[in-house]
Amino acid sequence: xxxxxxxxxxxxxxxxxxxxxIVNAVLDLGGSDEDLSRLxxxxxxxxxxxxxxxxxxxxxxxxxxxxxxxxxxxxPDADVPERHQPTLxxxxxxxxxxxxxxxxxxxxxxxxxxxxxxxxxxxGPCRENFRYLQDWNFPDEPTxxxxxxxMPRILDGSTSITKDQQTKFLSxxxxxxxxxxxxxxxxxxxxxxxxxxxAHHKATGxxxxxxxxxxxxxxxxxxxxxxxxxxxxxxxxxDDWYSDEDAxxxxxxxxxxxxPACR
Numbered sequence: 001x002x003x004x005x006x007x008x009x010x011x012x013x014x015x016x017x018x019x020x021x022i023v024n025a026v027l028d029l030g031g032s033d034e035d036l037s038r039l040x041x042x043x044x045x046x047x048x049x050x051x052x053x054x055x056x057x058x059x060x061x062x063x064x065x066x067x068x069x070x071x072x073x074x075x076p077d078a079d080v081p082e083r084h085q086p087t088l089x090x091x092x093x094x095x096x097x098x099x100x101x102x103x104x105x106x107x108x109x110x111x112x113x114x115x116x117x118x119x120x121x122x123x124g125p126c127r128e129n130f131r132y133l134q135d136w137n138f139p140d141e142p143t144x145x146x147x148x149x150x151m152p153r154i155l156d157g158s159t160s161i162t163k164d165q166q167t168k169f170l171s172x173x174x175x176x177x178x179x180x181x182x183x184x185x186x187x188x189x190x191x192x193x194x195x196x197x198x199a200h201h202k203a204t205g206x207x208x209x210x211x212x213x214x215x216x217x218x219x220x221x222x223x224x225x226x227x228x229x230x231x232x233x234x235x236x237x238x239d240d241w242y243s244d245e246d247a248x249x250x251x252x253x254x255x256x257x258x259x260p261a262c263r
Contacts, residue, residue, distance in 0.1 A: 071114040072199030074105035090177045091149045098153040112144040116191045124198030125235035138221035141189050145261040154252035163244035166253050183257025190219035190226045207231035214251045
């Protein structure tokens with residue numbers, strides 16, 4: 001006769017899953033045992049994490065049906081590891097200067113695997129579920145495990161200038177803010193930027209870029225640079241008609257920086 005499964009052990013399995021998720025998340029963010037200990041003492045936060053873990057489908061593989069929260073997890077300012085707090089403070093001030101509420105996440109823990117063509121339409125509203133771009137010829141580079149700092153607004157002064165001018169604009173801003181080289185070093189690959197936009201929408205309900213603007217990315221299709229936006233009732237748009245010499249009043253860039261995930 002088959003042995004009946006213990007309900008107690010089943011419950012313990014769920015508790016272990018919650019603990020495993022918390023430990024992995026802290027390590028991914030570069031946290032220490034001290035950070036982990038402080039988090040585990042916050043019973044309300046552990047309970048909220050437990051509710052998410054227990055209710056979510058238990059799978060070890062990300063599929064095309066994964067949603068934004070599987071790949072992009074907003075990190076509250078207080079939970080950003082101590083070693084990244086100086087960087088966080090600079091992005092938070094930049095966000096404040098652009099009218100972003102103090103409760104809006106400017107840091108995300110990103111897990112690898114999200115692509116524009118196959119995963120972004122499952123992560124949030126996209127125009128025609130991006131069916132129209134499935135045959136576009138561009139390297140649809142998936143996201144990698146990392147910690148991303150960004151400011152969810154088109155940077156003031158980054159529109160109406162060419163790609164090279166926008167690159168210099170970011171470089172000058174990086175110097176002024178005294179950020180390391182992996183910050184403001186580019187516009188971001190299209191899958192990463194789309195994932196951030198859709199995760200921001202999931203976290204805040206806000207559709208960016210604001211005011212029918214477009215944001216330039218580092219990705220190109222058949223010689224034309226990909227842009228994202230506007231994010232209207234049809235969903236997030238993606239287009240490939242921008243050349244590097246285009247300087248449109250509605251085409252700007254985000255400020256973002258990528259820190260490798262620590263394991």
